[in-house]
Amino acid sequence: MSDLLRGLLKGAVGPTDNDSRFLLDVHSRELPGEDTMRRYAPNDEVDLVVIGAGAGGSVLAQRLARQGWQVVILEAGPFWHPDEDWVSDEAGSHGLYWTQKRIIGGSDPIELGKNNSGRGVGGSMVHYAGYTPRFHPSDFSTMTDDAVGADWPIRYEDIRPHYEQVEAELPVAGQNWPWGHPHKYPFSPHPVSGAASRLWEGARRMGIEMRVGPVGIVNGTFGNRPHCIYRGYCLQGCKVNAKASPYVTHLPDALSHSVEIRANCMASRVEIDQSTGKATGVVYHQEIGGQEVLQRAKFVAVAGYSIETPRLLLNSTSSRFPNGLCNNEDQVGRYIMVQGASQTAGRFPDELRMYKAPPPEISSEQFYETDSSRGFKRGFSIQTVSPLPIGWAEHVLADGHWGRAMREYMRDYNHWATIGVLNELLPQPDNRITIADETDPYGIPIARMDYSLCDNDRANVAYSTKIITDILHAAGSQDVLTIHRYAHLVGGARMGSTPSNSVIDANQRSWAVPNLFIADGSACPTQGSANPALTIMALASRLAQQMASGAAMSDDAVVRAGRGASEPARR
């Protein structure tokens, strides 16, 4: 559907080729079809085994199942039953995060868990805030344009139709979008809360444009998905089914097309036939201390996200790949990225109660592109957020307060509004996943993540923090509190034009193993300053199209190298 029509029809026409919204039950939050799900035997050679039931793996499975592929998804975490398992409570939502141990190092170690790693059917999108911006066309050629980051082997135009399709499936609500490649959203913007409107006013006074959305939260009628009830617990798992995650957007349709989700199954390695060099399936544990099981498959897609995907590859050693699968060029685990996610909060005379309405409300991409006058390359986006009490306490602590001062700021909670940034931090080879000396309860070696900021990153964080602080002052804040933090993950098994600078080719097929694909955020060579969920889904959607048509299996060197840097991005 054309962008113009989408804007005019605003949700009146739903997405095709995905019935998830009709398969859901109005009265219960179960993923329909769990009991009647098709079951395959490990010895059945299915068409595809996917590791990880998150944003990438779920979309890939749903798309290919619709093309008649037999698909098994192995998921390390539980098969959620949200009515019982999810709660309207911060501390009670601990189980949604990947809390298995990882070691963090480097000069700027990244705290993992709730900001970036999910576990269970639906993946991290179960607890993401809900922001679903697109990448800009410039994100695909930062090396050519700015001599930083990397060029993708594909261009914005290659995933644009998939952005449009996924936006219709989530469905995304927001104002017409003026930045990057201008576009419209299928659903109208949500109402703006009192807290966010203060921030918007401050931005307006500074000449900074902001827009409502874009968020993957139902605003209107969408099959059996209810309208948002504005209770504010987006980051704790949406008990309403209003916020998009694969659990409600793609997996219901996947199950109805014979996909099997095997939950609580921890993959330990990809099995390789040493004579042919092809993957024959995936070995996994069904329980701690249990027997290893091999699920045979014609194709394997790894979608465990930027830490678990490299970890699995590095742990899949064999005589052909003594340093880990696809790692003979020493590229696996490198160029992992997080986004700077500093937040500042401002105090206002009125009770704003920022915990109401979705935490993601309004955002700006005015600072997304390189502006040489700022003194650094690339940029950042600005987004309003709304921490609940524990998140707010961490914010107050980060500003240096404890004891009586902490209690005083906490009692003032209802008078505060919070605004944050997402900085595009640059990909660097030594920001990487390696294997630590310890093992997890399954006996699988755990991951270590090293992260160090570069000068461009620091300049970006400092500049953007000043901008959002200025917004608060312009809005009339009486006091300001700041926290520096990080969020999101991408990279770690990136796509590129040659095996010497990447793990996978332009169709996300590994250079080293002919029937192995990477189908998650690990594939991204750069990250822009957009939240990654929508792009991960759009990439998986494109990958499915390329796999179904056979284009992804092409051994033509030109096809595999992709567009390279020869075609500059459309600005």
Add this chain to the structure above:
Amino acid sequence: MPDFRKPSHLPNLRSDGQPPHPSWLPRQRVGISPQMIGRYPDFDVMSAVDTWDHATKKVVLARLEPSGPMRFFDTEQEKTLRAFCDVVLAQDSEPRVPVAESIDEKMASGQLDGYQYADMPDDRETWKAVLGGLDQTAGARGGHSFAEATLADQEAIIEDFSTGKLSGGIWDQLDPKRAWSVCMRAVLSGFYSHPWAWNEIGFGGPAYPRGFMRLGPTSTTEPFEKHGSTSEDPADVVKGSHS
């Protein structure tokens, strides 16, 4: 009568960086808040408990149950832990939110956050080292254990801990600033997940399946929520507003 529209009570805006003594705050009139103080004396989040979904109710109400004896920390560590929690949360009298108990429960059940700094031990060992370090520093400064030190001494030690200034002995085995963040994460989660703390700060609490309707800017207060108010006699306030 304090005017909450003004920010004069906020530590950053005061010359000593500290808030006024909490005696200016109203006593809680309904429900319970920590030390029975707060800004919303007529608000009790538990008044909405019948509108919470079953799963949430179970998880939140469990925090109000009395807890058993400590399972992870020994009796010496327990004393230091309780003193530490009291000081960093300024809980100087009953009723106290049982934060030490929630930390013990987390450590005993191994409910950790999923990451460990390369130069730090496991969170459980970090906690034990920190408690030992607090006693060591208190002993060096005043000859007492941390729990027996004066409040002023305790606060001085915590100030140095929070700014990474403690060193020597146990403190050299870990990065004190990172240890501070490990400990405070658990402390804050234990305190601000408790409904009494929600009463103190006027947080509306769980809202599924009811949701919130009054998002602002016109009004931000649901009928069961209450505006911030003071310790004045409500009758006088009502009379005053009509005269």
